[in-house]
Each structure stands twice: as structure tokens, then as C-alpha cells.
Amino acid sequence: MTDHLTASDTDIDRAASLLREGKLVAFPTETVYGLGADATNDQAVAQIFAAKGRPHFNPLIAHVADLETAWTIAVFDDQAERLASAFWPGPLTLVLPLRDDAGIAPLVTAGLDTIALRVPDLPLAQDLLRAVGGPVAAPSANPSGKISPTSAEHVIEGLSSKIAAVLDGGSCSVGLESTIVGFEGGPTLLRPGGLPAEAIEACLGAPLRSHTMGAAPTAPGQLSSHYAPGAAVRLNVSKPEDTELWLGFGPDCKEATLNLSPSGDLVEAAANLFGYLRKLDYLATEGQSIAVAPIPAHGLGVAILDRLTRAAAPRP
Numbered sequence: 373m374t375d376h377l378t379a380s381d382t383d384i385d386r387a388a389s390l391l392r393e394g395k396l397v398a399f400p401t402e403t404v405y406g407l408g409a410d411a412t413n414d415q416a417v418a419q420i421f422a423a424k425g426r427p428h429f430n431p432l433i434a435h436v437a438d439l440e441t442a443w444t445i446a447v448f449d450d451q452a453e454r455l456a457s458a459f460w461p462g463p464l465t466l467v468l469p470l471r472d473d474a475g476i477a478p479l480v481t482a483g484l485d486t487i488a489l490r491v492p493d494l495p496l497a498q499d500l501l502r503a504v505g506g507p508v509a510a511p512s513a514n515p516s517g518k519i520s521p522t523s524a525e526h527v528i529e530g531l532s533s534k535i536a537a538v539l540d541g542g543s544c545s546v547g548l549e550s551t552i553v554g555f556e557g558g559p560t561l562l563r564p565g566g567l568p569a570e571a572i573e574a575c576l577g578a579p580l581r582s583h584t585m586g587a588a589p590t591a592p593g594q595l596s597s598h599y600a601p602g603a604a605v606r607l608n609v610s611k612p613e614d615t616e617l618w619l620g621f622g623p624d625c626k627e628a629t630l631n632l633s634p635s636g637d638l639v640e641a642a643a644n645l646f647g648y649l650r651k652l653d654y655l656a657t658e659g660q661s662i663a664v665a666p667i668p669a670h671g672l673g674v675a676i677l678d679r680l681t682r683a684a685a686p687r688p
Contacts, residue, residue, distance in 0.1 A: 374528060375537035379496050387539045388503035391416075396423060396534075398513035398527045399500050400541030401492040403463045403549050403566050404646065405521040406435065406510030407535065408500075414477040417509050421479065423534040426516040431482040432509040433465050433490050433550070437501035442489050445474040445507060451559055451576060458575045461493040463546050463566030467554035480509045490550055496541040512549060513538070519601055519653070519683075520646050522547050547643035548675050557581065564675035566642065599646070601653035601662065605684035609663035616663040617652045625665050629655070632665075638672040645676055649683065 377383035387397045394416040397408050407424065409416040411434045421428055436442050439456050446468035448456065455466060470476060470487040481487050489507075492498065501508060512520040513527045513535075521527045524540035531538075551565035553572060560581040561569055573579050603617075612618040620628025622636040630648045632641035652662045664680055667673050 374532050374535055376524065376528070377537050377539045379539070379541055383539065384496070384499050384503055387500055387537055388505075390536045391504050391508060394419075395536035396420065397536055398521075398524070398531065398538040399497060399508075399510070400494055400524070400539065400544060401435070401497045402494045402544060402546045403492070404544055404547070405513040405524065405527050405538070406433075406508075407513035407527075407531070408435070408508040408510040410504070411480050411507035411509040412475045412477060414479060417477045417479040420509065420511065423531055424511065424514070424516045426511065428479065429482050430511075430516075431484060431488060432480045432511050433488040434476065434480055434507040434509050435490055435492055435497070435501060436507050437498055438491060441507070442491065444471070445476065446470060446487050446489055449555060452555060455553065455559075455572065455575060456491075459567060459572075460491040461498065462491070463493070463548075463550040464572070465490040465550045465552040465563075465565075467552060467562060476507065477509070486554070486556075488552065494541060494545075496539070500539065517600055519599055519649050520549060522643075522646050526647075526650065543643075543647075545643060547645055547647070548672070548679065551675070553580065554583075564678045566672070566675065568671045569674060570671065599649075599679045599683045600685075601649050601656075601683065603653050603656035604661040605680065606661055606663045607680055607684050608666045610666065612663035616661050617656055619648060619652060619662055619664045621665045621667055628665065632667075632676075638668070638676070641667070642672045642676055645679060 409420050465488050467486050467488045514521050514530045522544040524538045527538045546566040548566045551567040552563040554560045554562045562583045618628045620631040632644050
């Protein structure tokens, strides 16, 4: 039985207590809901992989309450400090060298000598992290490879009875996972996300390097097939087939089944993406596919296209 907790102080303390006991608790951030475990507890972190069906070679993001806590876990160079100061708390994850004495469970880093760190912006997430008093490892709170959750109801649909509790903070405002930046060989975009790359480049005063996919992920969210509904997904469709459900974008998609943003607002589209994919998947009959209208490849559109491309990829 999964407890459905509210944002009350009592329930926040309950969620923190469960995490300290080695239990799994899903909690909201501004991006998506995360499936949390004590990042210093090997057995607790192992439960994340079991509950999600997540491959063990795929590293996790460790969430902390503030930059001061992050300093005790990872080594920051000047560029990482600049980004953390500018965008934390917020939808940015930094992949940094792990300190030898950080006490992080090896499963969090998938055996790498780096760790992905983030300070979430949502006050409820910060309250929980402060109550826990340490790092919380948390990938998205959904079965591995499926659509990421942006509400507590989405979490319960996918993980009910597999986790101890879900802390309900309503709908996520950003709706896309965090942008991930690494620093090996220079600042590198490892995953587009809720913070546009243009903002990061403006802060650094230089372009980000592009990531070349290797045999194994170096950061979360790099699997080729990910974020997938049950129905097949077809991209860049301006004229869908009569049998297809159409996910539109912009004012020219008046016949769309659902429209990510009738006005063409990428922020609105990002917030709606995962929820609308879920709704269309519910509507799809056997063999019916989801057609998606063209999305502009700038700003948050880059992250939206990344998620849609992975959703449309051949399933393993």
C-alpha cells in the first residue's frame, strides 16, 4: 500500500522519516516527480532500480537542499560554480567529480567517478530535503522507459504498492526533466531539459559542447528509447492519417486531438507534454498511433524534441 501524503508539515516529516528508514518516497519538483531514496544507503538505492525496472548502468541524480551541501559531495570548478550560482535552485543538473569522502552509494553513480547533482526549486522539495538532512537520489517516478510523471496520480498509476509513499505537490510547473551539463573536456550539454541551453551559454559566455553518445550512459536520460507511451509515436506530422491521434502545436493545428500550446508557447508546451502524451495513450485503441506536429528546434523546443524523439524510437 502506497501512502498518499499531503504538503502538510506532518506529512513532510513522515516522508523524510520514511526516506531515512531506507524506504522509497516519490516527491514533486518543478520538473517532474522523482522517486527518492537515501543516496547514502546502498539497499535503499537498489530498491529504486527494482521498483522502476531501471538498468543498473544508468546513473541517478542526487538532489540536495542547497549549494553548501553540494560542495560536500562534489568538486566544483569555476564554470560549475558560475552555473550553480546562476541557476540553482532550478531545473539544472551538474555532473561533477565525486569527492572520495562523500559517502554516496555506488549505485547512484553507476560506478562512475562523477555524480549528477541538482538543487530543485520547488519549496516543497526543498522542505523535504532539509527535513531528510542529506542527499536524496531520485530519477523520475515512473516505470523505466515510460512517460515521466507530472502529478501524484501519474506516480500512483505506475508505481502503486511498489513504493512507501508519494508526497503530493500538485502538477509540476516545468514538466520536463532538468537540463544536464557535464564538464569533462569543457562544459557539455549531456541532456536538454527545463533550462534552455541558450541561457546556460549566455551565463558561460561560450557555446556548450555537444555530447557524443557512448556505449553506456554518462548521465540520466540518455537511453535511445525513453519517455514512451504504449502507442507508437510519429513525429513532424502536419497532416495526420484519419486513424491517428494528433498532438498539435500552435494555431495551425485546430483539428488536433490535443494541442500542446494553441498560441505556440514553448513553455506551455513543455509543461503539457508528458500529461498530454498520457491522455492520448489512454485514448489510443489497439494499433492506433500518436502523430505529433512539428516543434521548433530552439529554446525549450530542443528538450521537447529530445523527449519526443526518444518516445518515437524503436522499443527494446
